Amino acid sequence: MIFGGTGADDLRDLIFAGCGDDSVDAVVGNDLVYGHEGNDTIAGCLGADDLRGRGGNDVLTGSAFYDLMFGVAVTDKFLHIGIAGHGSGWVQDTLRPMASCCSSAMPRPAATSSRSI
Known part of the structure; x- marks a missing residue:
């Protein structure tokens, strides 16, 4: 877990994660979480969160x-x-679960659904 700072110097929180629960509690800045298996969260504020x-x-x-x-x-x-x-959001979900991130074979998703919010 990362707790982001509150000042202008603390602009980016970044997690490259494996299998587990990863989270960022952020205030300002562009926050990024690359999660795999697990419950991954970003509680963002001002910034472009990914x-x-x-x-x-x-x-x-x-x-x-x-x-x-x-x-x-x-x-x-x-x-x-x-x-x-002040911007918008974008979501893309695959319609079929992929193999575990810990396995060597990662199949392509059968189909995707994208929408702008």
Whole structure:
């Protein structure tokens, strides 16, 4: 878990994760989590937040700027607290779970569903 700073010097929180629960509680800046298996979360504030999860229940709470989430269809949640004129959000979920990140064979998803929020 990363607790982001509150000043202008603390602009980016970044996690390259394996199989496990990973989270960023951020304030300002562009936060990024590359998660695999597990429940990965970003609680973002000001900034462009990016959550790239795989298997697991992933949650991205974005705020005023552009937020992006790539997940695998388990129970992913995307909450975008948009402010008028300040960006948008994008979600892409695969429709079939992929193999575990710990296995050597990673099949391609059967289909994807994308939508702009």
